[in-house]
Amino acid sequence: MISLKIHQPNIFLFVSQTTPLRSFLSHPNSPVPPRPRFSLKPNPLCFSPSQIQSSIYFKPLKVSELQPSVRPNEEGEEEEDLQNSPQLQDLSPNGAVYRKTLALVECSMFAALTGLVYFLSNSLAIENYFGCFFSLPIVISSMRWGIAAGRKTMVATTVLLLILSGPVKALTYLLRHGIVGFTMGALWRMGADWSLSIFLCTIVRALGAVGYVLITSFLIRENILALITINIHASLTFMFTAAGIYTIPSMEFIYTLFGILVLLNSGSFMFLLHLLYSVFLTRLGMRTSLRLPRWLEKAI
Template identity: 30%
Template sequence: MGEEPARAIADASDPSPVQVNVAPAPLKLVETAFLSSTAGLLWLVSYYLSLVPWMRIVFPLPIALVYLRWGARAAWMSLLVTGLLLSVLMGPFLSILFIIPYGLLGVQLGFLWRRGAGWPVSISIGAVLATLGLFARVALTSAFVGEDLWVYLTRRIADLLEWLVTRLVDWGVLGVEALGQINLSAVQALTVGAFLLSDLVYVFTIHLAAWLLLGRLGNAIPEPPRWVRILLEEE
């Protein structure tokens, strides 16, 4: 008789909270693992089929979706699992090329979207991160091939501009004083600006894809600016 009231009190004091906290854990693990493998397979298939320029818009979305659904710890775990999976399937070098910038961009966008950051903020930060990731990839590739690819690229651009100026001088469009005015530092600054502008457009297209896709999965991102909605409605 004395045990039954005590058991009833124990059951009343510790009922469903344990079950509520434990029940979502398998779903969290399954979704994180599934989205990690999805991100890795997207990169693997697109790389070997030469579809990277066309599919790079969706590369950050699986990891960003993990952040939106399960938070920061799950997103970083997803990034780690994706990196390990790609290291096994493709090697460490190609794994790093996915993590920088696409994996980190997915974490960053998920962080900002979950906190309701507006498109101008998330696009600007994402573009800077993507540009820094590009230079990190160039530095990594330079270390592998044993040559500074950034200097090589900018010198080739400078040679192209010098050839173009020479042709314009020959055609009488520019004066002779324009010859020899190509400055390598100016070319490098313009190249950085071109990369940043390209990444602004790239991150903007990621936002469009996420707005159209993730909302249907129950994890909508912040609404786009009014002019974007008007433009899409008119189309």
């Protein structure tokens, strides 16, 4: 049924189509369909072509009528949301990304400084004058950024010395200064007492000294440890003979005496190192992170 509107109001023409339009178009030689019947009946459900056209065509949208997708905020809440976003929080001075970057930069600078000073001190034969400061950067990194930062500083310094001076100097630094500084920094970071810290650092220092002697003996193809014990044995025999004691000490006694001497040397060195580092870190403003004895707190 097709409705056509005539210019008279509320008058519609209804055309009844008996033959489908599709079949008529597909067969042009087919007979003309019968003339449609016209009925002048008002149909309130039919729409005029102007109404159909207005319903089909959309109203063009102007640029000035576009509304922002974000609700305007007059009180600045939108800026606060942006500042509180995770991306901006990470880049803030208290954010995780900023602190990790700062820790990495400090560890790299400490490693570069330590490696350069150790390399120059070995080249100029003044290592004994700066030996007490080679473990300090590792302790500072551990106290400021955690045990992992101290380990990174130690590894970075060892790798740098391996590139600059070779494996011998790198192993020497690692055994005599690197592991000692890492042990001290880790114990101080965990809040250990001085007695425990000095005891463990003394053992680590003694083992590092013995390991350094063994590595040097392997490199020069000479048993330095045997030479040391033989010299101690000869010195004790001479002293006993001069004192009127005609006794030859056994090698077990010599080895025990050698271990005691190494522990005493390492213990005294670590005690002085604890004093020096405590005063130095206190001057740097890190006294609250230290657990000092009462007599040292009163003295400082």
